[in-house]
Amino acid sequence: MAYIGKTPTIGNFQVCDAIxxxxxxxxxxxxxxxxxxxxxxxxxxxxxxxxxIQKNGGTNPSFTVSGSTITFASNLVTNDVIDFIQIxxxxxxxGVPSDSTxxxxxxxxxxxxxxxxxxxxxxxxxxxxxxxxxxADQWRRTAAMTITSTAQVxxxxxxxxxxxxxxxxxxxxxxxxxxxSFPTTGLYFIxxxxxxxxxxxxxxxxxxxxxxxxxxxxxxxxxxxxxxLKYISxxxxxxxxxxxxxxxxxTSNCKIRFKAESQNDTTIGGxxxxxxxxxxxxxxxxxxx
Numbered sequence: 001m002a003y004i005g006k007t008p009t010i011g012n013f014q015v016c017d018a019i020x021x022x023x024x025x026x027x028x029x030x031x032x033x034x035x036x037x038x039x040x041x042x043x044x045x046x047x048x049x050x051x052x053i054q055k056n057g058g059t060n061p062s063f064t065v066s067g068s069t070i071t072f073a074s075n076l077v078t079n080d081v082i083d084f085i086q087i088x089x090x091x092x093x094x095g096v097p098s099d100s101t102x103x104x105x106x107x108x109x110x111x112x113x114x115x116x117x118x119x120x121x122x123x124x125x126x127x128x129x130x131x132x133x134x135x136a137d138q139w140r141r142t143a144a145m146t147i148t149s150t151a152q153v154x155x156x157x158x159x160x161x162x163x164x165x166x167x168x169x170x171x172x173x174x175x176x177x178x179x180x181s182f183p184t185t186g187l188y189f190i191x192x193x194x195x196x197x198x199x200x201x202x203x204x205x206x207x208x209x210x211x212x213x214x215x216x217x218x219x220x221x222x223x224x225x226x227x228x229l230k231y232i233s234x235x236x237x238x239x240x241x242x243x244x245x246x247x248x249x250x251t252s253n254c255k256i257r258f259k260a261e262s263q264n265d266t267t268i269g270g271x272x273x274x275x276x277x278x279x280x281x282x283x284x285x286x287x288x289x
Contacts (some may be wrong), residue, residue: 203228
């Protein structure tokens with residue numbers, strides 16, 4: 001038949017080693033198996049002295065406890081006998097608390113607990129992430145480049161914007177031979193403004209691409225914009241904008257590069273002093289999807 005009523009609490013009940021009374025001494029060390037033991041309090045104990053159970057709390061207790069030391073209310077004498085000291089339960093085994101009974105004060109967590117922090121899943125108190133943009137970075141090309149009818153990766157002459165008044169938010173992009181790597185995972189908005197001008201001839205098309213890879217190997221076109229250029233006089237300028245969202249799920253594998261081609265030789269601008277009609281902007285919008 002199943003047990004009816006509240007399930008009994010099972011603990012590690014311990015009986016202390018025998019203690020020899022020392023004449024005119026009140027304090028004694030409690031041990032179990034030769035190892036010091038420390039009850040939670042005197043009320044977690046049953047103590048028998050000279051065949052009488054001792055009062056273990058309240059007003060005028062018969063003994064007190066501090067760590068592994070029991071101290072009787074008065075000194076014991078040679079003929080006194082400590083019959084037994086029993087510790088009730090394993091004070092380290094609290095069992096499973098009932099729902100909604102554990103307060104924040106009972107939690108062991110790192111960090112500062114106050115009105116501006118929250119408890120994370122890794123048991124640390126931390127400030128919640130702030131709203132708004134956490135990463136924004138901008139690059140530019142430092143020199144002009146001739147674009148031909150063969151699609152070319154813009155692999156050289158890159159720099160992060162550094163003119164007085166310019167800046168970034170958060171960790172920056174990095175690039176190697178025109179391949180851009182992201183500082184963290186997330187969904188990024190990438191937008192490009194790039195000017196181009198004629199080499200004394202018409203170009204039926206000028207094409208610009210944002211290529212991306214998710215395996216650090218094969219690239220696919222993420223965005224492509226096309227314009228044309230009608231030669232009027234030397235250095236006739238035009239401009240295009242190209243942009244995309246890019247989902248970075250792995251910073252080692254997800255990367256971006258830029259390519260351009262033109263029907264006839266065309267030049268794209270660049271300058272190290274300022275954004276000369278060209279800028280390459282990366283903004284992290286949120287977590288990867």
